[in-house]
Amino acid sequence: MNRKLILCVTLLLLQATPSVLAQQPNASQRSYQQARRVLDDAIEAHGGLEALRAIKDFTLKEKGKIHARFQSPAAEPPFVTGTSEETLIIDTERGFVFDDLKTANAGFNNWIRTVIKGTEGQTFDMWSRTATPIPNPSVNNFRGQIRRLPPFVLLEALDRAPTLRWVGEDEIGGKRQKVISVLRPDNQVLALSFDAQTNLLTRYGYLYADPITGDSEIAQNYSNYRTVGKLKLPGGRVLYNSGGVIQETEFTDLQINTRPAESVFQGPNDFEKLTTPPATPPPPAVSKIADDVYLLQGLAGGTHNVLFVAFNDHVLVIEAPEQIIYANNSVLALAKIKETVPGKPIKYLVLTHHHSDHAGGFREYVAEGTTIVTTAETKKSLEKAATSESSLLPKLSRQKLAIETIEKKRIFKDDKHVVELYDIGPNPHANEILVAYLPKEKILFQADLLNAAANGTIPIAQDATISFSEKLQQLGLSVEKIYGVHGRFVTPQELQTSIERRRASELKVGTN
Ligand SMILES: [Zn+2]
Structure with a gap:
């Protein structure tokens, strides 16, 4: 072996040493890194982190159809189709909620208004003309409704970043998707699907066992994205449950950061006042x-x-x-x-x-x-x-x-x-x-x-x-x-x- 060669080998070894000593990312780290890139790209596509974090309140009006899967008068499809109409105003900063929801389906016709102001809240049955206090009210009671806007789903995922994992590629409605998962605080493993071209959130959902249909997914799909200020927001959503679609809605109006007056967050005050139900039901x-x-x-x-x-x-x-x-x-x-x-x-x-x-x-x-x-x-x-x-x-x-x-x-x-x-x-x-x-x-x-x-x-x-x-x-x-x-x-x-x-x-x- 001549000297030149020895020098060469030594140099190569020296060059190699740092990367040999530094830990190679293992499978879960690589999976995290890949998922993190997908989430970061999505946050950018939806308007950027600053714009997402700047959402303090939103006013969403929806009109839609409800499909009573395994809750219709008949056991076999077609399931009955009912209607839903909702006005949802949420101010996450002040902890205020106003929700007015009308649904008509399978022998039941409900009109419920919910108002939450910090730690005070009431449910109004608009047909019965009764007001029922909500035990331990909080804007977080409306987490599910808050997730109707993808920015909140993305921020929630970012808050749980160490639990992000790459799941794989998929196709939804003929469009290629990048799919990652995140562990939500309620221990659901959410799969988030992003359109591979636009990086916008197409769907989120989690697997569960349905007593009738077996392995199933509770999921929400977003569609008809449009520009609202600095943000990209959907124009509608489809909810999946019990092996299929249970609700399809169109966002008839969506406004961000209008800072609604406090007087908006109020229900009727001439309704019969009922007692507060227990915060947690007694055990069986x-x-x-x-x-x-x-x-x-x-x-x-x-x-x-x-x-x-x-x-x-x-x-x-x-x-x-x-x-x-x-x-x-x-x-x-x-x-x-x-x-x-x-x-x-x-x-x-x-x-x-x-x-x-x-x-x-x-x-x-x-x-x-x-x-x-x-x-x-x-x-x-x-x-x-x-x-x-x-x-x-x-x-x-x-x-x-x-x-x-x-x-x-x-x-x-x-x-x-x-x-x-x-x-x-x-x-x-x-x-x-x-x-x-x-x-x-x-x-x-x-x-x-x-x-x-x-x-x-x-x-x-x-x-x-x-x-x-x-x-x-x-x-x-x-x-x-x-x-x-x-x-x-x-x-x-x-x-x-x-x-x-x-x-x-x-x-x-x-x-x-
Ligand atoms: Zn029933």
């Missing part, structure tokens, strides 16, 4: 409502109840609630039922109607060997759900899926207990819908037809409630207490009052 608990008749309240995050009856040699359960994001509610329900009535097999599960939040928890009962009792339409939808391939939902043994259907009426009885089931459909809420009547106890159990609010008040009757009340009269049942899947029990007198209030209100039947 069983209460005995008559001999061998129990109510499990507070399932699915505090919103759903289950009724069960201990017959001499078995248990009959009504309803298997599940959330949109599958959360093993029936595991908890089964444990509570077995604890309350030990040693008796759970022979029947009655499902009132096909909606995912009422029937979605059926899988665990099938595993128990329980026979499902429901209407023909719900049977069809469950059989379809049973075929959805999902690695996120519990496995379902199709051989064990046993469903018996009810035409108009079925009676379950032994020497001490009687439960009568009636299909009281068609109802604006569901074409086929079962109610359970316990003649000895004069108890009726229903789902979605009459719902007490979280603070226990009974709102004015919706179309679904009016139809329910008419069917009850036709059946001529002697009822003292109407229990429901949602909320506290209601007396027939309260039902009557709710219908009379509806008659006196400006909301007309069938105004969908």
Whole structure:
């Protein structure tokens, strides 16, 4: 080896040394760096960090369509299309919210106004003319609505920069996308898709297990970008859930930093003032409502109840609630039922109607060997759900899926207990819908037809409630207490009052 060569090799080694000593970025660092470039480019494309951070308030008017996926009167598509109209004014700096939302869909016609001012907030039911205080109000209650503007989604992602990762390339509507992920404070792994040409946000969403459709994505798509001052903002959005589109809206007006007067953030002051609902609902608990008749309240995050009856040699359960994001509610329900009535097999599960939040928890009962009792339409939808391939939902043994259907009426009885089931459909809420009547106890159990609010008040009757009340009269049942899947029990007198209030209100039947 001559000297020249040795010098050369030494020089090469010396040159190489710093990069050998410096740590090579590993796979997750490279993934972060790539994702960070995508986010930085997007922030630039939307108007630049300074312009994004300068958004203090916005006024957004929307008009749109709602698609009641698995929440329509019929189980099969086409799902009914309702309408939504909203005015949303948010001032993030002062912590102010004004939201006026009208929706009409599947037997329910709601007009709700929400006002939040710092740590004070109220919800106004514009049809019932009632004002309900919001427990622990904050502008952050409207995080989901704030994300209707992509700048807030980007800033949220920037705040969580160390959790950014490159996901890959994709195509949406024929356009190439760069996709990155970020871990949101609520522990959702969000995928953000950016148009590869414009770097504008096309979509954000996260994966979840849907009780009916299986592996699914809750997502929001943005479209029709336009220039508003220094910013690029969309002209509409599409919301995805339960395996498809649930809302499509057009931004009919969007203004930034108008600093709305404080007087804008106010609701009507002549409405009946109701009590504040609990900030967090009580945990699930069983209460005995008559001999061998129990109510499990507070399932699915505090919103759903289950009724069960201990017959001499078995248990009959009504309803298997599940959330949109599958959360093993029936595991908890089964444990509570077995604890309350030990040693008796759970022979029947009655499902009132096909909606995912009422029937979605059926899988665990099938595993128990329980026979499902429901209407023909719900049977069809469950059989379809049973075929959805999902690695996120519990496995379902199709051989064990046993469903018996009810035409108009079925009676379950032994020497001490009687439960009568009636299909009281068609109802604006569901074409086929079962109610359970316990003649000895004069108890009726229903789902979605009459719902007490979280603070226990009974709102004015919706179309679904009016139809329910008419069917009850036709059946001529002697009822003292109407229990429901949602909320506290209601007396027939309260039902009557709710219908009379509806008659006196400006909301007309069938105004969908
Ligand atoms: Zn329903």
